[in-house]
Amino acid sequence: MSDNILKLIPTTPHYKPGATAIQKACDLLSSYFSEAGEISYSLTEEVCFIDQGENWERVLCPACGIELDTAWWQQAMDTAYQTGFTDLSVNLPCCGVVSSLNDLRYELPAGFARFVLEIRNPDGDIGDDELRSLEQILGCGLRKIWAHY
Ligand SMILES: [Zn+2]
Incomplete structure (x- = not known):
């Protein structure tokens, strides 16, 4: 079901x-x-x-389009969770752009x-x-x- x-x-x-x-x-x-x-x-x-x-499926960097490592994402989620998700900011490991967990390209969307x-x-x-x-x-x-x- x-x-x-x-x-x-x-x-x-x-x-x-x-x-x-x-x-x-x-x-x-x-x-x-x-x-x-x-x-x-x-x-x-x-x-x-x-x-x-x-x-x-996967999560991509919104700036450069590279597929983000799931372990990195999990770590970023843990860090944000400790703020009660009031701070969603992340420093992208691929290109150094500062973004938000909410703005990552989730496939499919989340x-x-x-x-x-x-x-x-x-x-x-x-x-x-x-x-x-x-x-x-x-x-x-x-x-x-x-x-x-
Ligand atoms: Zn990037």
């Missing part, structure tokens, strides 16, 4: 939408995915890593957030226009994460 979950997170990790906006966004999502499984959201005090499950909207086993993708409507309601840009477990 496996699940595909479409996760939508704010492009800014610390962003927290208001309760009314969240309710409106969930209602709108329900209208997009009427036949699909459950729609839910989570809101946490601290920033969390929002993973893509088995859809993890990210950091306090707020996540989830659609479990959706019957299709969400369209660009639909995504923009949600962004307007929530007052933030959204990143799509397709997770498989």
